[in-house]
Amino acid sequence: MTDAGPITTLSARQQNWYRFSHNPTALIGTAIVILAVLAAILAPLITPYPEHVGAVVNFRARHTPPSAEFWFGTDNVGRDIFSRCIFGLRVSLTLAAVVLIIAVPVGTTLGLVAGYFGGWTETIIMRITDVALAIPPLVMALAVAAVLTPSLLNAMLAISALWWTWHARLVYSLTRQIRALEYVEAAETLGASKLHILFREILPNCLGPIVVKTSLDAGFVILLGAALSFLGLGIQPPTPDLGTMVADGAQFLPEHWWESLMPGTVILILALGFNLLGDGLRDLFDVSEQ
């Protein structure tokens, strides 16, 4: 009943930080994500040719291979690909952030409600989820772009309209497990409100898997966004976008390989960063939830 005495023990937070900081995968992922976010925010300050973002034409320097002057080379109108890639991060990250800011809370709330209340509520929510899960997000985005106009906003809405289903499923199954536990019953007998039980008792115990899934999702959404703009359905030129740059460069393959390869590599590294971060977080939560 007394204190642990002179032996100092690490708090849960310190233990988690120790494990996280000794996990190379997690650290590389975190470094990539932080660097990408900083680069996107500071793009006008750190890029060598910020003016190349717009409809600038510099025909004398067109199709220049990578050099000290143009790190990633230049495109078919002579714009610096490195500068455009850094600005392109903004589009990718905005897409991922907006989709997840819409999809994660919506999916989580619906999953909690369906899992906790059961009955008709569960049937209605989960059947809608099943139907939405059957539609591939890329097809949905193509359809929305075809009906409305191809734009970043429409792409974001189309992906968000389907992406919540994954989180609804995840949180639903977690809630089903947690609601049967005694601490939820204890809260019920103590007279806690449904809102309290859902968001204070159950949700905190779902956060680990939600965070992991969100991080992994960010990578997938970025790839999906790149695929959409590759098909010309994302943000419209001249705003630099990684997927669009890959598509534009593809017509000059293989002799001007850098025009596709460089933005493609940036997409790869960005998606990889979020995946590594997600995996690292999963390792962390797997241990601490035992």
Add this chain to the structure above:
Amino acid sequence: MSAPVLELRGLSKAFRVRHGFMGRETREIRAVNDVSLTIGRGEVYGLAGESGSGKSTIARMIMGLTEPTAGTILIDGAPVAHAGQRPVQMVFQNPGASLNPRRTVAQSITVPLAVQGVGAADSAARVAELLEMVELPRHFAGRYPHELSGGQKQRVAIARALATTPKLLILDEPTSALDVSVQAKVMDLLADLGRDLGLTYLFISHDLSLMRNFADRVGILYLGRIVETGTADQVFAAPSHAYSRLLIASVPVMSEDEARARPTIPLIDGEIPTAEALVAHEAKQLSQGSKA
């Protein structure tokens, strides 16, 4: 005598179980069968029985977690509504499961206080007071359940149950998940709290030696029925029902006095009743009952 804190009148709970081809036939399992009991103010009522005898189902019905099939529950002489908050609290069997792992001790204890509309400042003071009551240091308020031992967790659960000053506290096997050495301390604490605060307990356990020391009155539950009831001394000295005799005779004794007080099984002529025979007999009665 004033109105009893808790009165159960003919409380029953039947669960439907599907069996047979494609689950078409259903059979009723009567988990709790026509249970009536009263618990007076400041009394410790011990409800004993083996697992599956319906002890926990009774507790859940009193708490409002399970709907009774028949019968009434009266608290302070008034029947309780089917839904809604009851002035009853419960200490669950496993403190590892009954405390939310992601909430601190203070956050867990604050839940019932917030329900009652106690402000943040008052509630912090009340948490400190409750921790003192269950003999835990104040700085435990900021700890998470995994930083506490089993006994400490159960003390937190007791503090949380006491936060609303309940009329009745149900103790559902409060020590069965704890080490024997810790069990005694937790039981002592519960006895002290009961005396100091004038609490009324419904103590549910399969541990008869614990019940003998702790309960004022005892009810022995067997296949959903109360087969024997009386003061602890009466029941332990002279059990009248064959099942309670069997149960009590199997309790290990610690002293010669207890050994003398222990009933011998062959008090009736003929064969010694065995649990199997009784179960078979009761099962036959049940199946006849459900066909009728």
